[in-house]
Amino acid sequence: MTEKKLVLIDGNSLTYKAFFALYTSIDRFTNQDGLHTNAIYGFNRMLDDVLAKQQPTDVLAAFDAGKKTFRNKMYDGYKSGRAKMPDELREQFPFVLDLLKARGIKTYELKNYEADDIIGTTARLADEAGYKVEIITGDRDLTQLCSENVTVNVSKKGVSEIEAYTPEYVEENMGIRPDQIIDIKGLQGDNSDNYPGVEKVGPKTAIKLIKEYESIEGIYQNIDKISGKKLKEHLVNDEEQAYLSKKLATIDVSAPIEIKLSDLQYQGPQSTELIDFYKKMNFKSFLQSMTTENGDSQMGADLPEVEYTTLTADNLSELEALEGEVVFNLELDDENYHQANQLGFVIGNQSNWFVSQDLTLLNEPEIQNLLEDSSVKVDVFDTKAQIIGLRRNGLHLSGINFDLLLVSYLINTLNNEDDIGEVANRQGYYGVLPDEDVYGKGKKFKVPEPDELFQHMVRKALAISSLKEQLLSELEKHQQSELYRKMELPLAAVLAEMEFQGIAVAAATLDELKSKFTEKVDEYQQKIYAEAGTEFNIGSPKQLGKILFEEMGLPAIKKTKTGYSTAVDVLEQLAPNYPIIENILNYRQLTKLISTYLDGIKADIGSDNKVHTRYLQTLTQTGRLSSVDPNLQNIPVRTEEGRKIREAFIPSHKGWKLFSSDYSQIELRVLAAISGDEHMKAAFANDEDIHAVTARKIFELDQDAEVTPDLRRKAKAVNFGIVYGISSYGLAHNTGISNQDAKRFIEKYFIEYPGVKKYMDDSVEFAKEHGYIETISHRRRYIPEINSKRFQQRQFAERIAMNSPIQGSAADIIKAAMIKMQAVLREKGFSAKILLQIHDELILEAPESEIEVLKDLVPKVMDSIMQTDDLLSSAVKNFDVPLKVDSHSGSNWYVIKE
Structure with a gap:
């Protein structure tokens, strides 16, 4: 007969443990509904470890039924000192119960009793029935339960490292028996559970006393033998507390539980329910590792059997079967498609799939005609990657019809993965694995044998094909088909052209700047050493903190777990009074410019003396573009040294210039238009300085009064703070004014611009009702936290609801302008080419002969885009705020911005 093995899980303590083990990563653990999932994830990892190691026949997870138990009747203060459970944890408990059910594990709670009592009682019954019992907990109080057949496993670190308590282990490590643990607790009390014990009796004294007298009862029977006047005095004074604390610490092993041992049989995972649960939680790694009865991957079990034809020069004629519409995917080994190795390609449809690793076949007429014929509809994943990948092979891809990456992102901007397998899985299609599962990652990356490679490539193509109708239908329901067809898909082609073109960089200029910056770094370093009176590693926060706050005695504003905080915001508060701080900030700024920008940009220069940044079209929640490899949008412009880096960016031909056109205050103009505020609209219609206008309003100045630079700066901070949903605290921090003044300025702002206030309120109400907000082009951003019970989370969501339509609509405008500009x-x-998009600015290069024409043409295209773009003009019937564009040209990027 198989030995019965019961695993008892302390649900409350382990959920707490899991939550705090992953607390620093809490923002990474949210699902598509905005639910925090770090505790659920960590708890599940623990379950995997426990079930694999213990191989139980029976399992029970016990939970507390509520805050009040029989112990509270015994002692009012029991557990009263505990901090309130974080809302992010509280919201996860019901889903931990759902997880356990889906994993085939019984759960139980009992009114007026704790999980400990359920576990203690069940362990006793199981022990008496001949079971082997393993208790899994994060609470050492349960170690009192260990016996010959009961082991108490206490998680030490996170939820994975376990310390197993047996009677032998307790005696070896504590010198007492398990049944004496409650006596120790009675003497020393428990801060966590808030019961008192005996004054001045700690663990060492308690153990010594129990070793000598066996129990609390034994101590008081021999109280006259206790040596030490003070100790004896405390014991006598606190005798009642000692007995009470022992009683509170004692787990009830005879609780009136109704659940029976026969109810606890471990059912194993309930596959359908567990898969659905993992999907709901967005637990991709757990989905991929699920196993079926025969040991095959659950994900793998869903992978379709695919047939394919390996293309060679001899069977290209078979491609004639592909007419009208094809799926195409060029397989790459890296996300940077400008440099990635090309592993092969797949082309076909659900009836015929053709694959090859021979890239020369792409230039054969049979394939080239399919890809370059604009009448052939081509379905892909990531238009830019495919266009540029084929451009590297001399082909010009046209006729793109469906882009799985773009459509998935538009349906929900949280769907911003860039892997076919991950995107497909998120959309409920599990017939393809993510690349990492097939190739590995980093040093473990390996291209599989041809058949496995081809199977993976075809499964990717199948995912694109299989999801097409479903996602296009969702797009239609969201009224986003026009956004996809008229903006995002054409924009992808424009971005591909810009990226492929690249921008020329003078490496010698970068080297020259590095030399100058390095000299300055050395100067700052010597000044810092002189002021500190010693040499140390300025780049080490630990060493820097010790020097500043211990050796030099500067006031420590903030401490961290590892020492003193030397974060920028901390140092900036100290800078006005301590010269060394200003030097440290300058040192940091220059070393970052050297490592991140000068060295970083130089490393990305290709053999053509250009950098080819990649624009991430499906990353941000607002629809704005991001730039990587290198990030050219983040080159610092607030300092002269940062701006000087732009000197290295030059035209790619002699006799050419760089040309820049920049939308002026685009987000404020968008705010004026969509809010309809008459005062703000009038300011823009009269071409007034909006920051000066705002300064006069919120600082109550006369119309003819001079607006000082300082007042204008503060008004500008308020204007843009409103756009970004800033709080009064944030505004105070940014401007150096008091929190009270910041609050007053914001309130005054809304009085002076009532249309803006109404727009903000309406946006929040719309988000609360619908769960999302929209830009002028119907780009959606889902905000599930808008109805959160947690005030801080709800407040943050409300700020998103206010500012995302503004930022997103500004992004819509610049995107439409790029498409129109390319077409014109x-x-x-013209020979002129668009090279970069930097926030609200377009940078082109052109022959000098075209510059004068561009000065007139580009602003006309950009400032009339709300009237000339089909999508925007039909979506917004009366955008009656003028857009303003400033243009400049010069021999490098630095001089055009002077």
Whole structure:
């Protein structure tokens, strides 16, 4: 007969443990509904470890039924000192119960009793029935339960490292028996559970006393033998407390539980329910590792059997079967498609799939005609990657119809993975694995054998094909088909052209700047050493903190777990009074410019003396573009040294110049238009300085009064603070004014611009009702936290609801302008090319002969885009705020911004 093995899980303590083990990563653990999932994830990891190691026949997870138990009747203060459970943890408990059910594990709670009592009682019954019992907990109080057949496993670190308590282990490590643990607790009390014990009796004294007298009862029977006047005095004074504390610490092993041992049989995972649960929680790694009865991957079990034809030069004629519409995917080994190795390609449809690793076949007429014929609809994943990948092979991909990456992102901007397998899995299609599962990652990356590679490539193509109708239908329901067809898909082609073109960089200029900056770094370093009176590693926060706050005695504003905080915001508070701080900030700024920008940009220069940044079209929640490899949008411009880096960016031909056109205050103009505020609209219509206008309003100045630079700066901070949903605290921090003044300025702002206030309130109400907000092009951003019970989370969501439509609509405008600008340049036969998009600015290069024409043409295209773009003009019937564009040109990026 198989030995019965019961695992008892302390649900409350382990959920707490899991939550705090992953607390620093809490923002990474949220699902598509905005639910925090770090505790659920950690708890599940623990379950995996426990079930694999213990191989139980029976399992029970016990939970507390409520805050009040029989112990509270015994002692009012029991557990009263505990901090309130974080809302992010509280919201996860019901889902931990759902997880356990899906994993085939019984759960139980009992009114007026704690999980400990359920576990203690069940352990006793199981022990008496001949079971082997393993208790899994994060609470050492349960170690009193260990016996010959009961082991108490206490998680030490996180939820994975376990310390197993047996009677032998307790005696070896504590010198007492398990049944004496409650006596120790009675003497020393428990701060966590808030019961008192005996004054001045700690663990060492308690153990010594129990070793000598066996129990609390034994101590008081021999009280006259206790040596030490003070100790004896405390014991006598606190005798009642000692007995009470022992009683409170004692787990009830005869609780009136109704659940029977026969109810606890471990059912194993309930596959359908567990898969659904993992999908709901967005637990991709758990989904992929699920196993079926025969040991095959659950994900793998869903992978379709695929047939394919390996293309060679001899069977290209078979491609004639592909007419009208094809799926195409060029397989790459890295996300940077400008440099990635190309592993092969797949082309076909659900009837015929053709694959090959021979990239020369792409230039054969049979394939080239399919890909370059604009009448053939091509379905892909990531238009830019495919266009540029094929451009590297001399082909010009046209006729793109469906882009799985773009459509998935538009449906929900949280769907911003860039892997076909991950995107497909998120959409409920599990017939393809993520690349990492097939190739590995980092040093473990390995291209599989041809058949496995081809199977993976075809499964990717199948995912694109299989999801097409479903996602296009969702897009239609969201009224986003036009956004996809008229903006995002054409924009992808424009971005691909910009990326492929690249921008020229003078490496010698970067080297020259590095030399100058390095000299300055050395100067700052010597000044810092002189002021500190010693040499140390300025880049080490630990060493820097010790020097500043211990050796030099500067006031420590903030401490961390590892020492003193030397974060920028901390140092900036100290800078006005301590010269060394200003030098440290300058030192940090220059070393970052050297490592991140000068060295970073130089490393990305290709053999053509250009950098080819990649624009991430499906990353941000607002629809704005991001730039990587290198990030050209983040080159610092607030300092002269940061701006000087732009000197290295130059035209790619002699006799050419760089040309810049920049939307002026685009977000404020968008705010004026969509809020309809008459005062703000009038300011823009009259071409007034909006920051000066705002300064006069919120600082109650006369119309003719001079607006000082300081007042204008503060008004500007308020204007843009409103756009970004800033709080009064944030505004105070940014401007150096008091929190009270910041609050007053914001309130005054809304009085002076009532249309803005109404728009903000309406946006929040819309988000609360619908769960999302929209831009002028119907780009959606879902905000599930908008109805959160947690005030801080709800407040943050409300700020998103206010500012996302503004930022997103500004992004819509610049995107539409890029598409229109590209079309106009081609239509007029200009040599000028768009090179970069930096926030609200377009940077082109052009022959000097075209510059004068561009000065007139580019602003006209950009400032009229709300009237000339089909999508925007149909979506917004009366955008009656003028857009303003400033243009400049010069021999490098630095001089065009002077």
